[in-house]
Every structure is written in C-alpha cells, then in structure tokens.
Amino acid sequence: MRETNRDIGRSLALLTMMERIRAFERQAELAATRDRLVLGAIHLSYGQEAVAAGVMHALRRDDLLLSTHRGHGHTLAKGADPAAMMKELLGRAGGCCGGKGGSMHIADFGVGMLGANGVVAANITIGAGAAHGIRLLGDDRIVVDIFGDGAINRGPFLEGLNWAAVFSLPVLFVCEDNEWSATTRTARMTAGAGAAARARAIGIEAETVDGADVEAVADLAAELVARVRRDRRPAFLHARTWRAGGHTYFDPAAYRDSAEAEARAREGDPIERQRARLAAAGIAAAELDAIRAGAMAEMEAALAAAAAAPFPPAAAAFSDVQDIGSPAGEAY
Amino acid sequence: MARMTYAEAARQAIAEAMRADPRVWCVGEDLGRGGVFGQYRGLAEEFGPERVSDAPISEAAIMGAAFGAAMVGTRPVVEMRFADFALCATDELVNQIAKARFMFGGQSRAPMVIRQPMGMWRSSAAQHSQSLEAWYAHIPGLVVAVPATPQDNYSMMRAAIAADDPVVYLEHKDLWAMEGEVDPAAPFAFGQARHRCQGDDITIVAWSKTANHAEEAAGILAAEGIGAHVIDLRSLWPWDRAAVLESVGRTGRLLVAHEAVQVAGFGAEVVAAVTERAFGALKAPPRRLGAPRTLIPYAPNLEERLRVTPRMIADAAREMLA
Numbered sequence: 001m002r003e004t005n006r007d008i009g010r011s012l013a014l015l016t017m018m019e020r021i022r023a024f025e026r027q028a029e030l031a032a033t034r035d036r037l038v039l040g041a042i043h044l045s046y047g048q049e050a051v052a053a054g055v056m057h058a059l060r061r062d063d064l065l066l067s068t069h070r071g072h073g074h075t076l077a078k079g080a081d082p083a084a085m086m087k088e089l090l091g092r093a094g095g096c097c098g099g100k101g102g103s104m105h106i107a108d109f110g111v112g113m114l115g116a117n118g119v120v121a122a123n124i125t126i127g128a129g130a131a132h133g134i135r136l137l138g139d140d141r142i143v144v145d146i147f148g149d150g151a152i153n154r155g156p157f158l159e160g161l162n163w164a165a166v167f168s169l170p171v172l173f174v175c176e177d178n179e180w181s182a183t184t185r186t187a188r189m190t191a192g193a194g195a196a197a198r199a200r201a202i203g204i205e206a207e208t209v210d211g212a213d214v215e216a217v218a219d220l221a222a223e224l225v226a227r228v229r230r231d232r233r234p235a236f237l238h239a240r241t242w243r244a245g246g247h248t249y250f251d252p253a254a255y256r257d258s259a260e261a262e263a264r265a266r267e268g269d270p271i272e273r274q275r276a277r278l279a280a281a282g283i284a285a286a287e288l289d290a291i292r293a294g295a296m297a298e299m300e301a302a303l304a305a306a307a308a309a310p311f312p313p314a315a316a317a318f319s320d321v322q323d324i325g326s327p328a329g330e331a332y
Numbered sequence: 333m334a335r336m337t338y339a340e341a342a343r344q345a346i347a348e349a350m351r352a353d354p355r356v357w358c359v360g361e362d363l364g365r366g367g368v369f370g371q372y373r374g375l376a377e378e379f380g381p382e383r384v385s386d387a388p389i390s391e392a393a394i395m396g397a398a399f400g401a402a403m404v405g406t407r408p409v410v411e412m413r414f415a416d417f418a419l420c421a422t423d424e425l426v427n428q429i430a431k432a433r434f435m436f437g438g439q440s441r442a443p444m445v446i447r448q449p450m451g452m453w454r455s456s457a458a459q460h461s462q463s464l465e466a467w468y469a470h471i472p473g474l475v476v477a478v479p480a481t482p483q484d485n486y487s488m489m490r491a492a493i494a495a496d497d498p499v500v501y502l503e504h505k506d507l508w509a510m511e512g513e514v515d516p517a518a519p520f521a522f523g524q525a526r527h528r529c530q531g532d533d534i535t536i537v538a539w540s541k542t543a544n545h546a547e548e549a550a551g552i553l554a555a556e557g558i559g560a561h562v563i564d565l566r567s568l569w570p571w572d573r574a575a576v577l578e579s580v581g582r583t584g585r586l587l588v589a590h591e592a593v594q595v596a597g598f599g600a601e602v603v604a605a606v607t608e609r610a611f612g613a614l615k616a617p618p619r620r621l622g623a624p625r626t627l628i629p630y631a632p633n634l635e636e637r638l639r640v641t642p643r644m645i646a647d648a649a650r651e652m653l654a
C-alpha cells in the first residue's frame with residue numbers, strides 16, 4: 001500500500017490538525033448556538049479541514065498567510081493559539097485582535113497570519129503585495145493567499161494574480177473551491193472553465209487537487225511551496241472541497257438538496273478518510289480516538305478560558321486607530 | 333532655502349526620504365517615465381525600477397498590493413494618478429488600509445502615502461477634476477493632507493512619508509507649476525494650520541488651492557481697510573480647530589471657502605464646530621463658499637462658473653461685515 005511508505009508521523013500530524021480545527025469549530029458553534037456568546041456571524045469550515053491542514057503543513061512559521069471570512073482553520077493550522085482565537089470570537093480581552101476584530105478579522109501576526117477578511121477577494125491583492133514587500137526586503141519567505149471559489153468573480157482576482165505574475169512574486173494562491181458562494185451555486189454564476197483555467201490564462205501554473213484527501217493536499221502544497229520559494233514566482237493550487245454545513249452557523253442551507261449535500265459531506269469528509277487510511281496502515285483505533293478526544297479537550301478548555309475572559313476595556317474603542325489625529329485625543 | 337515649484341518640492345521630499353530609508357518606495361502607473369505630471373522625474377533613474385515601480389492599470393491592486401507591502405515593513409508612496417481613479421480602489425483604502433490596525437488589535441500598521449492629484453485643471457471635466465477631501469476626512473484611520481504651497485508640499489510630504497499612518501495626500505493639479513521658497517528645515521506638524529495673514533475683522537478658513545485664493549482675497553480686503561485672518565488648514569484630519577476657534581473668538585465672523593461641492597463639504601464641519609463651541613462669539617452667521625452641487629463641466633466658461641475665486645471670497649467677506 002502507498003500509505004505504508006508515507007511518513008506516518010506526518011499523517012498523524014495532519015489528522016491531529018484536522019481534528020483540532022473541527023473541534024475548535026464545534027466549540028465555536030456551541031458558543032454561538034448553546035451559549036449565545038459569539039456575537040457576530042461565524043463561517044465554519046466543516047468538511048474543508050484538509051485544505052487548511054495540508055497547505056499550512058507545507059509552510060514555515062515565518063511564511064505569511066492571508067485568509068477569508070472562513071478562516072478559523074487556516075489560522076489555527078498556521079499556529080495560532082486557540083484560546084486567543086476563541087476569545088476573539090467572543091469579543092474578549094486577550095483575543096488575538098483584542099476583541100476588536102472578531103471571527104472575520106482574525107489575525108495573528110506572530111505566526112505570520114496577516115488577517116482574515118470580511119470582504120470577499122480583498123485579500124488577493126493584499127497577499128500579492130505582502131509578497132511584493134518580501135521581494136523588496138529580499139528574504140526567502142513566501143505568502144499563501146487563500147480565497148473561495150466565489151472570489152474568482154471579483155476584480156481583485158484578476159488584478160492580484162496579474163500583479164503577482166508581472167512582478168514575479170513568491171505567492172501561492174489557494175482557491176478553496178467548495179462549490180458555493182453563500183447560497184448560490186458558484187458554477188451558475190461563473191463563465192468559463194473555472195479557477196485554475198483563469199490562473200493559467202494569466203500565465204500562472206495551476207494544479208487541482210482533491211481537497212478531501214489531506215495527504216494529496218499536503219503533497220501538492222509541499223511541491224508548490226518549494227517551487228514558489230525556489231523560483232520566486234507565483235503558483236496556484238485549486239482544492240476541490242465541499243462545505244458540509246451552511247454558509248454561516250445559523251444557515252440551515254435549505255436552498256440545497258439535502259440528500260446530495262449529506263452524501264457529498266459524508267464521502268468527502270477528510271477526517272474520516274484520514275482515520276480510515278491510518279487504521280489501514282495499522283494505527284490502533286484507540287490512538288485515533290485519543291487524538292480526537294485530545295482535540296476536543298483542548299478546545300473545550302479554549303472555550304472555557306474565553307468565556308471567563310473579560311470584555312476589552314472601554315478605552316480600546318479609541319486605541320489603535322491612528323497616531324496622528326488619534327481619537328484617543330479628539331474623536332468628535 | 334531654494335526656489336522651486338510645488339511639484340518639485342514633493343519630488344525632492346520623496347528623493348530625500350528614499351535616500352535616507354531604503355524601505356521607502358513608490359508605485360503607480362507610468363512612474364518610470366516620471367509620472368503623468370512629471371512629479372517623479374528622475375527618481376527611477378536614481379533609485380531604479382524596483383523602488384520607483386511602474387504598475388499595471390490596476391488601481392485596486394496598486395492600493396491593495398502597496399498595503400500588503402506596507403504590512404510587511406516597507407513604506408510605499410502610492411500614486412493614484414488622479415484622485416478620481418482612487419475610487420477604483422475604495423475598498424482597499426477605506427475597508428482595508430484605514431481599518432487594519434484597529435481590526436487586528438494593533439498588530440499591523442499601514443505607513444503609506446496615497447497621492448491623489450485633485451481639483452479642477454484645464455477642462456479636465458467630470459472624471460478628472462473632483463475634490464473629494466471631505467470623503468476621506470470622514471474615515472477613521474486616515475490622515476488627510478491638502479498642501480497649498482511649495483513649502484507645504486515639501487514639509488508635508490516629508491511628514492507623510494515619516495508617518496506610520498496612512499496619509500491621503502491630495503495635491504492640487506493647478507498648483508504643480510506654482511513657485512515658492514522652500515526651507516527644508518521648516519517645522520511642520522499635521523493638525524497645525526498656517527496663518528496666511530493676520531486680521532481682526534473676519535476669519536477666512538480654506539485649504540489647498542483655495543487657501544491661495546483666500547490670501548489674495550485678503551489683499552483685496554486689506555486695501556479696503558478690512559482685516560482678514562486667513563487660516564490654511566493644511567490637513568483636514570487632524571484639523572486645527574483650536575486655531576479657528578481662537579481666531580473666531582477675536583473676529584466674530586467665519587467664512588470657509590473650498591473648491592469641493594459645498595453641500596456636505598468639509599466647510600460644513602468647520603462651521604458646525606465653531607457654531608457648537610463658539611456660538612456666543614459670533615457677530616454674524618457663518619458662511620460657506622464651495623462649488624454648486626453639480627458636475628464639473630468641460631467647456632471653460634461652464635467650468636469657471638463652478639470655481640470659488642478670490643473675488644467671490646472678498647465679496648462674501650464684505651457682505652458679512654456690512
């Protein structure tokens with residue numbers, strides 16, 4: 001079997017990360033629905049965990065990441081502290097953005113995570129620019145710039161990819177293609193042959209991968225990341241995946257055929273696939289269950305810590321706006 | 333001290349900043365050949381095409397990419413060519429650049445100068461003439477610079493590049509060729525107005541090109557024995573409210589003049605602030621002079637119809653003193 005040749009350590013690490021992402025989001029969902037402690041909308045990535053785990057596995061800690069409104073998994077996989085993330089979702093002091101950003105603006109510059117974004121596709125040009133900055137500074141970091149399939153219909157997709165190509169920038173674009181743009185099937189609103197074809201039309205090498213197969217994602221990401229780091233030019237990874245839940249945590253997704261959605265979610269569950277693969281490679285069920293239980297315990301603790309944290313001090317509403325003309329001095 | 337144009341003053345300020353700090357770079361369309369108004373002339377030759385970078389006609393990417401590069405520690409000077417085209421990058425400026433530091437809880441900075449040549453100039457018509465400074469003054473996170481003289485275009489460009497905040501830097505296209513003395517050592521701080529001329533009868537507040545008109549109007553008025561205190565705000569956020577309040581406290585009369593559309597222009601903010609805080613000092617209702625709320629036409633006679641002129645400022649002041 002191919003699996004037996006793989007590095008079992010990597011396989012377990014990938015599974016562990018996916019379990020942590022899912023557990024984090026389950027706790028976040030509970031915090032929203034059961035505890036009513038999450039204040040704004042959160043977008044969960046159930047079913048898409050392999051993209052986050054596989055791509056981030058290929059990065060160094062000092063590499064940079066820009067992500068989307070559906071960015072919890074990416075952020076956690078880049079190395080952010082789940083308790084600080086959960087505090088952010090609850091709008092608490094000690095959140096990674098001090099409680100001022102929330103889920104859609106989650107960021108942890110300490111691990112190279114330069115921000116989720118509440119504006120679809122906006123991170124594409126910014127990520128290209130971070131790579132432009134790296135080029136000017138002359139170091140060997142790279143940028144991963146993730147967006148959804150819906151983002152390829154906004155102008156920044158064209159402008160950002162063209163920018164990265166003409167300036168030959170070290171950025172890996174990752175299109176996390178879950179086939180849905182909020183409540184609309186992306187294909188219905190997208191002309192042509194899709195994300196990878198558009199990237200190729202701009203002269204950027206693009207590869208498509210089964211985003212439910214974390215090993216395949218990790219392999220391809222490792223190859224593309226190495227290529228981007230070596231050649232200092234952009235590449236494009238198109239990951240086919242499936243959004244198992246609604247667009248937001250409160251979206252029942254009544255607009256889609258639930259039988260199809262459930263079947264796709266079941267077949268494409270990257271965690272179950274990886275567990276099966278590891279079981280086939282001889283890892284005991286108890287060990288796999290322990291990974292899951294460990295992730296759950298970690299994220300329960302993160303939620304407990306977040307729920308116990310205070311809200312930010314009132315002065316925070318006026319801090320970190322600007323130095324010159326700061327509202328801490330004059331705001332009216 | 334040296335005599336130079338408004339365009340040259342900013343060019344020298346940028347060149348000096350680039351010599352002093354390798355993190356400073358410029359990016360925009362046609363910068364390699366010196367920029368569309370020649371305001372980057374010679375910089376590509378001195379600093380090379382990486383630091384004085386041409387760009388595709390992708391305003392959103394120019395703004396967004398420069399922001400990304402700022403987040404990793406470079407200090408971009410972003411050229412938008414015409415203020416009107418910056419509207420193609422509104423999300424990048426307003427939703428991203430202005431907000432990132434706050435949203436991310438202080439983890440990032442956007443030390444950027446966003447140059448937007450603005451204003452009516454040689455029949456440029458509706459899409460190449462606007463003065464939108466009030467829009468930016470409305471956005472928390474942005475500093476808004478509106479220099480009116482070569483001296484200020486030098487000092488303010490240096491200060492804008494040195495700032496760790498995003499500075500929307502609005503140069504008036506009609507001033508590129510204006511000449512004046514520039515003292516590189518002259519002090520400057522955002523939020524400190526320039527007192528163009530002193531007087532005790534009326535306070536005239538203006539900025540950008542209209543500040544020069546206001547100074548000219550004060551000359552007309554002085555010949556008639558009327559003393560006008562002309563305040564050039566120079567920046568609209570922060571703005572020197574203290575100077576305006578102090579002056580109106582003496583004169584009791586406030587006239588604000590600007591080229592932008594009068595309705596919801598920044599003049600409204602100045603008048604409101606004075607009315608709220610110094611109502612008792614007012615001897616006459618404050619007045620605003622701005623463009624009518626119509627579009628900027630091409631035909632020169634129509635374009636002229638929209639302009640706020642020195643004579644209009646002098647006439648309004650006289651009426652207020654009558």
Ligand SMILES: Cc1ncc(C[n+]2csc(CCOP(=O)(O)OP(=O)(O)O)c2C)c(N)n1
Nearest residue numbers: 070118119120148149150151178180181182
């Ligand atoms: C510019 C902009 N338009 C619309 C929205 C509202 N919106 C938020 S997420 C979303 C769907 C995005 O789909 P996709 O990019 O495929 O990402 P996914 O949600 O599937 O992860 C929309 C329309 C937005 N946030 N920004």
